[in-house]
Amino acid sequence: MTAATFTQGGKFEIREVVRPEIAKDEILLRVKSTSICGTDTKIIRNGHRKLKDGDRIVLGHEFAGVIEQVGASVKGFAEGQAVGIAPNWGCGRCKPCQRGMANYCAEYQAFGITRDGSHTQWVRIPSAVIAQGNIRPLPDNVSWSAVSLAEPLSCVLGGQTAVGLSAGESVLVYGAGPMGLLHILAARAAGAAVIIAADLNASRLAMARELGATHAVKSDTEDIHARVAEITGGEWLDVVITAVPVPEIVPEGLSLLGIFGRLCLFAGLPKDRAIAGLDGNLIHYKNLCVTGTTGGCNADYAKALGLITSGAVPVEGIISHRFSLEQLSEAYETALAGRGMKIVLTS
DSSP: OEEEEEETTTEEEEEEOOOOOOOTTOEEEEEEEEEEOHHHHHHHHHOOTTOOTTOEEEOOOEEEEEEEEEOTTOOSOOTTOEEEEOOEEOOSSSHHHHTTOGGGOTTOEEBTTTBOOSSSSEEEEOHHHHHTTOEEEOOTTOOHHHHTTHHHHHHHHHHHHHTTOOTTOEEEEEOOSHHHHHHHHHHHHHTOSEEEEEESOHHHHHHHHHHTOSEEEETTTSOHHHHHHHHHTTOOEEEEEEOSOOTTHHHHHHHTEEEEEEEEEOSOOOGGGOOOOOOHHHHHHHTOEEEEOOSOOHHHHHHHHHHHHTTSSOGGGGEEEEEEGGGHHHHHHHHHTTOSSEEEEEO
């Protein structure tokens, strides 16, 4: 079978690999849809801390498919069943795992990082993934393209849960790339009254408006403080979410918050620029909350699937390119060139 592979040390290849064999406590999944994440391209460019030199993996962690084969000791699943897969699992013993948040487990594993992922035709699903509840049945007549985006939406929901974004509130999202746009879609579904997108790219801001942003700020040419003050009538914002890895927007976002405001550092920062100076008095006198999130847990994934399959969050609006799984080379060429928004592969 054809697969997009990466070998730690910098080698990316589209190559033939052996179809996986499963043990009696495992499942073989036939991939129906999978999308390319920024994490995939980052791994190609920079490697991953979980990999040792010479380790080779099949990339891809955003996927859904049909169960091809069920191990003899596996219960509750059947061949031909359509399912989505939450891609992270943990040790099952630590504090994060006990809280149902294996994405924070120090020993976490993930498809496309520590185990072969979904940018191929078949994926072996280990027993721990089955036991920890990562497999979610899908309804009939599912949109395969849409459910492949449940994983990135789950990350977004984790971030918005952490800051408690709720109906009637105001939120500013820095960055109108794929993750920023998912934040806008999720904020709209949550009933946010004011949704401001801030970006340098005019076409991305136009897309943000189409997907539900009530306002757009071109942050290189507009005074963002003046615009936010105007939009909120001087009340400032309830929530700010940083969905781009730019250190300067962290203190700026904090300064845009009103009383009891919350700031979510959703995007990680460059290692050599990870310190962003914050005004402690703003936090103190306005009773502000600053938090950060990474990844999504199984509960977030289940909620994301529900929002997608119900139509509450129309994620297909951010898909810019569709390829077949046989077009892995073209899909990665597009992704590595930074063209478009979300790239989805289907079979």
